[in-house]
Amino acid sequence: DIVMTQSPLSLSVTPGEPASISCRSSQSLLHSNGFDYLGWFLQRPGQSPQLLIYLGSNRASGVPDRFSGSGSGADFTLKISRVEAEDAGLYYCMQARQTPFTFGQGTKLEIK
């Protein structure tokens, strides 16, 4: 199985400040079609996860442009340019390069 490792596991950010989460995979997620099969999800308290970023760097429908994804191969980053209160929750990366799909441990974002 591909192991996904996120860091940090928690961070506390002041509204209006940026935030960054790293996700590394034990194998390359780059497919021969040129796409990296890496997604980012946000799970707000008491809710189911929602997709933020797909294929490494594409914002899902309805996701604010303060969220961005970057990286390729085995090293990826989710950035929030200016954190807002509604961004609090658990962030997960997930690889869909090969089954079984696997998730990172999760990063808890707290708003100061």
Added chain:
Amino acid sequence: QVQLQESGPGLVKPSQTLSLTCTVSGGSISSGSYYWSWIRQPAGKGLEWLGRIYAGGGTNYNPSLKSRVTMSVDTSRNQFSLKLSSVTAADTAVYYCAREASDSSVWGQGTLVTVSS
């Protein structure tokens, strides 16, 4: 807008079979290039992908479940299902169903299943 809703017993006895159904509304389970997935999350823990099924019936399962898992689809009812046999307390979790594509992911609200005698 497509919506998914999990249903099934909230309490299952050890060694028995957990059975859940996901009902899809706002879209046909047979349309589009989607696959239909199950994911679970033990309380306070991370997410575990259990497997997926296509409308045509093709499946991919997580080998960690050691052949205990079976997924099926009922296109006439616009539903897909999960069966997990020989459950133990370690299978206690919130179970989510989801519709997945390369550019989208829609999840149900989740249903808590507790394994206890």
